[in-house]
Amino acid sequence: MASTGVPRTDPHASVLVVGASAAGVATAEALRRHGHVGRLTLLDGETEDPYDRPPLSKQYLAGQIGADAMVLRSTEQLAGLDAEFVLGDRAVALDVATRTVTTTSGTTRAADHVVIATGVTPRAIPGVGLDGVHVLRTRADADRLRAGLQTLQGPLLVLGNGVLGSEVAQTAASLGVDVTLAGSIRAPMSGQLGGFGSQFLAAQHEAAGIRLLGGVRAARVRGRNGRADTVEFVDGPSRAADVVVVAVGSRPTTGWLEASGLEVTDGVDCDAFGAAAPGVWAVGDVARFHHVGMGRSMRLENRTNATEMAQVVAGNVLGRRVPYTPVPYFWTDQHGTRVQVFGQMTSADRVTVVDGHPEDGRFVAVAERAGEAVGVLGWGMPKQARIASMRLRPRYVPVAASAAPALSALSALSAAPAAPAVSAPESPAPVG
Ligand SMILES: Cc1cc2nc3c(=O)[nH]c(=O)nc-3n(C[C@H](O)[C@H](O)[C@H](O)COP(=O)(O)OP(=O)(O)OC[C@H]3O[C@@H](n4cnc5c(N)ncnc54)[C@H](O)[C@@H]3O)c2cc1C
Missing domain, CATH: 3.50.50.60 (FAD/NAD(P)-binding domain)
Structure with missing residues (x-):
């Protein structure tokens, strides 16, 4: 990448985050945690304080919780970020060379770094x-x-x-x-x-x-x-x-980047560090990043990715060079049960139940392709599924990156007991 004088390691550099939702807010928090003291602005087209989206189709839709239970952070936590939140104003253009964002209100904002966190839009x-x-x-x-x-x-x-x-x-x-x-x-x-x-x-x-x-x-x-x-x-x-x-389905919210000259192919194309151009970064649902472990680009639309990618990219904004190499992970809640998927599986994979019993509605299954574990499915057994997911690390996390901050499976494990809690079944039952 050509040098443009972008102050990559300056903790006083100004950062403009476009999209103040899960990934945008996590980026701001991680920047501050990593020692960033410069001007920090978050811009969002929505008028409300940042809220979490997963409950929208579940507890909130069912009327079990109200809007107050969905706020991403309390007013005090947001204030503690010492950031300017500009809400109700959408970005309509980005000048990559000067890192200047123009909004619907006609305002222009320039920053040393622009982080794109504009998520996706329903098809x-x-x-x-x-x-x-x-x-x-x-x-x-x-x-x-x-x-x-x-x-x-x-x-x-x-x-x-x-x-x-x-x-x-x-x-x-x-x-x-x-x-x-x-x-x-x-x-x-x-x-x-x-x-x-x-x-x-x-x-x-x-x-x-x-x-x-x-x-x-x-x-x-x-x-x-x-x-x-x-x-x-x-x-x-x-x-x-x-x-x-x-x-x-949905499509990445990249219409506002059309004239920017950024590469946009089903998401903002980034390198392994989340950089789309000098001083321009992307995080969360909108970001298509190069996964070093997988040797290909991918875009993940899930809540865990929004947080974890933000943490890695925020460090890179401040001069670290840590590639983002997650074990893909998402959860969904269906019929009163937490369902978790680690890695990626297809209908063609061979599936073996390694813990629990499907007939009881609780199980952990491992999907294999050509003899290699590619995915872990947990149904109502969160701890056991997380532990089983450790076997996916060799596939997704390259050796060089394994010293990097723990992601997905690893960070999920921090809530689990240190000793393995899975009792290996005597004879795993192949089911597919
Ligand atoms: C109903 C629903 C249920 C979900 N359930 C789950 C689940 O169970 N498990 C799971 O893992 N994931 C789930 N997800 C996905 C998860 O919520 C997303 O992965 C996460 O919100 C992504 O965060 P993000 O910040 O990248 O994008 P978003 O949350 O989409 O935020 C993007 C932000 O950018 C703003 N924006 C867009 N364009 C502009 C612009 N031009 N200018 C300024 N601001 C702009 C938007 O207003 C928005 O606030 C669910 C999503 C939905 C919608």
Whole structure:
């Protein structure tokens, strides 16, 4: 990377973080922890103080918790950052050479370092915008959907049977709503849970009364008098629906970077250190980084990545050179159980239950490809799953980076007992 005089190691350098959510706030906190004393500004298009998104499809949607329980940090903690929060003003352009961000209000802000943390935006299909058609990314989205569920007379149709669609379907079902979950993959969340896990989830969904419609792609929602009326599928008959949730994936929020000259290919392209250009960095859902252990670029959309990538990149902003080499990890809560996935698994992998019993609804399974462990699936056994995930480290964490700050599996372990708590089964049961 060409030298541009960016003050890489100066703790007094100014930093502008665009996107003040999980990754943006974690970056600010890590900068301060690493000794940064310079001007720190966080800019966000939303007007509310930073809040956490995972409860939006779960406890908040179900009405079990209120907005106050979702704040990312208390007012005192935010004040303790000694940072300026500029809320309700979106970035619309970035000049990479001068690291100047222009916003919708017409303001320009220049900084020694710009950290891009603008997350993702739900993918739309024709019909999004009609009354009764919902997406779910923000608290305002969740408020609208919750109100829609409260007054719902007929069935709810959830389009997209990935993580978000599954979560919304099970939350709605828990509220007594008649739900159909329709999506392009055969079994819900098979892209994340592999064959065995997705079949297990499908059985739980069905037991909760959710109708499953796999292998169908939604084309559009047709309206009548401005309201949802019918969903048309590319490969199946239309279905009547007056309340629809569109959860067909998301795309990185990079529109504002179009004229910046930054490489953007399904996310802001970064090197192994999170750098997109001299003095320009990306973290969280929006960042596509080079994973040294995997030897390829990847983008992770999950809460743990938002925090862990921010910690590593903040150090690099201040002159460290630590590559970000996480063991991918995410959790979801479904039907009252914490489900965890370490690594990455596909339906083609061979799956072996190594602890617990699926028939009891609690188990840990390991997915293997060509004899190598590639993923660990935990169902209601958090500690055991975390410990089992240690076997993934050789695949994801290169030897040179293993001295770097512990990530994902390792940091999750810090809450677990030091001694291994997993009793190795006498004869592991292959299930897939
Ligand atoms: C409903 C829901 C449930 C989820 N459940 C789970 C879960 O169970 N487990 C899990 O691991 N992960 C879950 N996630 C994912 C997790 O919340 C995200 O990975 C995490 O929020 C990513 O953080 P981020 O800061 O990168 O992006 P975001 O949280 O999306 O934040 C991006 C911020 O940037 C702002 N922004 C965007 N564009 C601009 C702009 N041009 N100018 C200024 N500001 C801008 C946005 O307003 C937003 O505040 C869930 C997400 C959702 C939506």
